[in-house]
Amino acid sequence: MAVVGLGGMGNWHRELVNKGVQFGGVHKGKKIDCLRITGSYDIKEARQQFAAQNDLHPYNSLEELLGDPKIDIVLVSTPNELHKPLVIKALEAGKNVVCEKPVALNSKELQKMIDASKKAGKVFAVHQNRRWDDDYLRIKKIYSENMLGGVFRIESRVHGSRGVPGGWRADPACGGGMVLDWGVHILDQALQMTDGKVKKVYGSLTNITNELVDDGFYAELTFDDGMIFHAEVGTNNFISLPRWYVLGRDGSAVIEDFYGNGKIIRITDYNKNDAIPIRTAAGLTKTMAPRTKDTIKEESLPVVNPDIRDFYNNFIAAIEGKEKLVVSLESVMRTMKLMEAIFLSAKKGKPVKFE
Ligand code: NAD
DSSP states (O other): OEEEOOSHHHHHHHIIIIIOOOSSSTTTTOOOTTOOOOEEEOSSHHHHHHHHHTTOEEOSSHHHHHTOTTOOEEEEOSOGGGHHHHHHHHHHTTOEEEEESSOOSSHHHHHHHHHHHHHHTOOEEEEOGGGGOHHHHHHHHHHHTTTTSSEEEEEEEEEOSSOSOSGGGGOGGGTOSHIIIIIHHHHHHHHHSOSOOEEEEEEEEEOSSOSSSOSEEEEEEEETTSOEEEEEEESSOSSOOOSEEEEETTEEEEEOSTTOOEEEEEESOSSOOOOOOEEETTEEESTTSOOOGGGEEEEOOOOOOOOTHHHHHHHHHHHTTSSOOSSOHHHHHHHHHHHHHHHHHHHHTSOEEOO
């Protein structure tokens, strides 16, 4: 495999593929069989030098990289607006292609990329790596195994306090902004949570620190069974809310961070409903009094142990014709259309129909 765009994320792939899983979990240190990154091309001289210092062959041009018959797979990890032209070029050169997220700037671009992969007869995959996130898979398990007895609301948030990073991420022409950057992950996860359809979408963008691109957003997705999924990205949040907050009829779950710290609280006795009212200076409330310990139970979150190498294992199996892509192009298109619906809703200032 060769990398086009050896920046932060291109190098992450180099480390994963050539050195093994880098962070946490039971898979740390494990490598991916039969895959090596051997070269790269970047327009920045410093990144070309970095490649050479890290045992990669720095190709002098994109054409030279695409013309190398030893390369089976090209990873496109450049700024977003370059994904479409580079992916199509690599497919036309007869390479299988992995493209970083967001796959493209809009669904029209994505359709052209899908058409090019069909024409070339090559595998084209999109790196929606956060489908292997530990926190997301724990929530998916809680939801799909009905561990809270009928989930009616899922809240998924990522909060930072540094605004939109500079450079291409703050440039609309490059596909900057937080809907395309982080939204693409958490909205993709939302759509993978269930087989249900999203009937209605309400989106609202923020421009607190940046006028040119959205520096955050929230979106409310109403699924056909009535479940509400609240997705939110904030970049001016000096206090972060939990990564996940889930409400079911019989319990609630929270995951605080990316590391799976959290808990489930489940009701054990609905009938014991007596409460000692809370007294405050200005009044009292029984409704909001905390439950007594004998009517609820605290439980640990389920364990899932995802293996991020499975993205590439599946990609290789798809090239060999043994498996279908886990991150199907249909699912990537659906997320792209959902982001377009969020932009449309934000523009109109009201909910829009989706599926
Ligand atoms: P970056 O700015 O660190 O790296 C981009 C690199 O592309 C730079 O080194 C730049 O010089 C190079 N480049 C620009 N134009 C080029 C061209 N025409 N040919 C070759 N190289 C070129 O950005 P990044 O953070 O690495 O992001 C790259 C991509 O990865 C983006 O699409 C981003 O959304 C995605 N990304 C994905 C994740 C994830 O978790 N999946 C995380 C971060 C970034």
